[in-house]
Amino acid sequence: MLNTYKYLCKKNTRFIIKNKKQNNMDNCIFCKIIKGEIPCEKIYEDEYTLAFLDIMPVNEGHTLVIPKKHSEQLILNHDGDLHHVMDTIRKVVPIILKAVKADGWNLGVNNGKAAGQAVFHTHFHLIQRFANDGLKHWPHKNSTPEERTKLAEKIQQVLK
Numbered sequence: 001m002l003n004t005y006k007y008l009c010k011k012n013t014r015f016i017i018k019n020k021k022q023n024n025m026d027n028c029i030f031c032k033i034i035k036g037e038i039p040c041e042k043i044y045e046d047e048y049t050l051a052f053l054d055i056m057p058v059n060e061g062h063t064l065v066i067p068k069k070h071s072e073q074l075i076l077n078h079d080g081d082l083h084h085v086m087d088t089i090r091k092v093v094p095i096i097l098k099a100v101k102a103d104g105w106n107l108g109v110n111n112g113k114a115a116g117q118a119v120f121h122t123h124f125h126l127i128q129r130f131a132n133d134g135l136k137h138w139p140h141k142n143s144t145p146e147e148r149t150k151l152a153e154k155i156q157q158v159l160k
């Protein structure tokens, strides 16, 4: 099962690796933060993960959680260490919420330039939310049942 999963991941993610330069861990800011070459405001650290404050916060308490092992983006992380990231998120979120007295939080992952990714080391944004903080969710579009059926078939074709 794990091997099938790994095969599917690798087969279908190869097309993402277009720019080898982006995937270079030698000039990766977050790898430098992990190594202590660039300072950060550390919230939590363990063997696999690091949580630190975002330098340009969306809201007070905006924290980034990263796996220590470099990967360009979420689905290129083939090492099965993402559950450690989830463990860290579950640990730090209640603490940050309490510290900044937030009312809620968003979890965000930008994958690829088109999705707004600027740092090409897998990272999770923990964005604290406050009632009436003015942040807007992304806008939705309408879709017909026919469009959805066609699209679901198109996606399932890729799986075959």
Ligand code: 5GP
Binding pocket: 029, 038, 040, 041, 052, 053, 054, 055, 056, 057, 064, 109, 110, 116, 117, 118, 119, 120
């Ligand atoms: P992305 O757009 O790639 O999902 O988000 C990258 C995030 O990293 C941004 O929110 C940005 O403010 C943050 N960031 C970029 N450089 C640094 C840095 O050197 N230190 C810290 N703490 N955050 C950074």
Ligand code: ZN
Binding pocket: 025, 028, 029, 030, 031, 032, 070, 071, 120, 121
């Ligand atoms: Zn990196």
